[in-house]
Amino acid sequence: xxxxxxxxxxxxxxxxxxxxxxxxxxxxxxxxxxxxxxxxxxxxxxxxxxxxxxxxxxxxxxxxxxxxxxxxxxxxxxxxxxxxxxxxxxxxxxxxxxxxxxxxxxxxxxxxxxxxxxxxxxxxxxxxxxxxxxxxxxxxxxxxxxxxxxxxxxxxxxxxxxxxxxxxxxxxx
Amino acid sequence: xxxxxxxxxxxxxxxxxxxxxxxxxxxxxxxxxxxxxxxxxxxxxxxxxxxxxxxxxxxxxxxxxxxxxxxxxxxxxxxxxxxxxxxxxxxxxxxxxxxxxxxxxxxxxxxxxxxxx
Numbered sequence: 001x002x003x004x005x006x007x008x009x010x011x012x013x014x015x016x017x018x019x020x021x022x023x024x025x026x027x028x029x030x031x032x033x034x035x036x037x038x039x040x041x042x043x044x045x046x047x048x049x050x051x052x053x054x055x056x057x058x059x060x061x062x063x064x065x066x067x068x069x070x071x072x073x074x075x076x077x078x079x080x081x082x083x084x085x086x087x088x089x090x091x092x093x094x095x096x097x098x099x100x101x102x103x104x105x106x107x108x109x110x111x112x113x114x115x116x117x118x119x120x121x122x123x124x125x126x127x128x129x130x131x132x133x134x135x136x137x138x139x140x141x142x143x144x145x146x147x148x149x150x151x152x153x154x155x156x157x158x159x160x161x162x163x164x165x166x167x168x169x170x171x172x173x
Numbered sequence: 174x175x176x177x178x179x180x181x182x183x184x185x186x187x188x189x190x191x192x193x194x195x196x197x198x199x200x201x202x203x204x205x206x207x208x209x210x211x212x213x214x215x216x217x218x219x220x221x222x223x224x225x226x227x228x229x230x231x232x233x234x235x236x237x238x239x240x241x242x243x244x245x246x247x248x249x250x251x252x253x254x255x256x257x258x259x260x261x262x263x264x265x266x267x268x269x270x271x272x273x274x275x276x277x278x279x280x281x282x283x284x285x286x287x288x289x290x
Contacts, residue, residue, distance in 0.1 A: 002198060003182060008245045025249045057245070065204035068240075075246055132203075163249040173205040173240040 004063030004133035008168050011054035011142065016094045018058055018138060025053060027084075027147035027163065031097040036159040039149055047111040047150040049085075049103040054094060055145055056138040057170055063133040065172045071123035072143045075165030081109075081153025082163065085116035088126040089142045102146075109150040116146065123169055133172070143168065184218035184226075184260050184275065186239050205239045213237045216262045224279040227262065235266035238290070261290065 010021040010033050021033050027050040029037040039050045057070060072086050085103075095101055103113030112118050127141035145166070155161060185198040186205065190212045197219075201207035216237045218227045231237050239262050246255040263272035265287070272289050274282040 002185075002204075003241065006243070006245070008247055022245065022247060025247060027249070063204070064202055066206060069242075160250065166247045166249060167244050168247070169242060169244040171240040171242050 002063055003065055003172060004059050004067075005061035006057050006067075006133075006139065006170070007060045009056050009058040009138070011056065011091075011094055011138075012097070014096050016054075016091075016096070018056070021053075021055060025055075025166070027053065027145075029099070029102070038157065038159070039147065041149055041153055041157065042105075042151045045107065045109055045151045047106040047109060047148045049105065049113055049149075050147040051097040051099070051102050053097065053145045054089070055143045055166075055168065056091065057140060057168055058138045059133050059136045062136055063172075066130045066132045067139050067170050067172050068128050068130045069125060069169075069171040070127040070140050070143070071125050071169045072119060072145075073123040073167050073169075074119050074121050075167050077121060078164050079153065079155050079162075081150050081155070082161075083110070083112075083148045083150075084119040084145060084163070084166070085113055085148060086119050086124075086126065086143045086145045087116045089144045091138045091140075091142055094142065103148075109152050111148065111150070113146065113148070119145070119166075121164075123167070140170075182241065182258060182260075183222045183224060183277070183279075184220060186262065187217045187219050188213045188237065189215040189217075208237065208239075210236050216264070218260055218262055218275055220279075227273060227275055227281065229262050229264065229271065229273055231264045232266060235264040235269075238263045238265060238270075238272065240290075 009018040242259045260275040
């Protein structure tokens with residue numbers, strides 16, 4: 001054996017199911033990576049947020065290595081008025097995305113939801129715990145992500161608004 | 174749905190102990206954690222694809238360092254994902270360190286910046 005193969009996955013459902021999210025991830029108002037239920041653009045100063053997306057690095061082909069230093073960043077800057085946010089959550093603390101745990105809308109533009117950190121174009125570590133890759137499935141914590149859209153966004157509505165790439169990185173040894 | 178192929182890395186690590194015994198990655202049952210770190214005198218990245226190999230001598234009392242930094246780049250808008258791997262070998266000892274990063278294509282970056290990793 002040797003190195004593992006990993007995949008970015010999303011957790012959904014009341015009893016979590018993990019699925020490949022490398023085929024695209026729509027930030028929406030649904031417990032889904034594909035639904036196009038839209039996040040409303042604020043009609044006055046303020047920020048609205050999407051439902052959360054439970055992202056993990058998951059082992060799909062096991063190895064004899066261990067993974068540490070899980071980081072998250074954006075590949076480029078988003079359009080004005082759009083922002084991505086993340087928080088570190090243990091898989092054991094998974095909660096299904098729902099309207100009740102969507103971050104509360106803010107009355108300010110550019111607001112960061114409580115408990116979250118704004119995603120930047122520099123990698124930021126969200127979990128440095130060492131986990132061996134001998135078991136398939138999520139390896140380490142989730143990077144729970146949400147999208148914010150504020151009143152300064154002028155890109156207009158649509159079901160395919162472009163977002164920056166999300167880069168999940170990790171060290172394997 | 175797409176499933177990523179099994180990782181095919183350009184390099185494998187190999188250590189030479191102070192008694193000249195070698196340990197290759199393919200023989201390590203627990204990855205780099207299998208290495209008897211205090212006994213290593215040379216840490217190498219051996220090429221598997223016809224590109225140059227790389228070697229770092231490990232000073233006495235230093236801890237050898239190896240990892241592969243892998244990135245999965247998700248495009249939220251399409252199903253175009255990208256994978257990148259950077260290999261790193263080096264050592265650290267107290268406030269000293271040397272790290273050699275080897276990128277795809279075999280370009281390298283050598284640094285003694287403790288914050289580099």
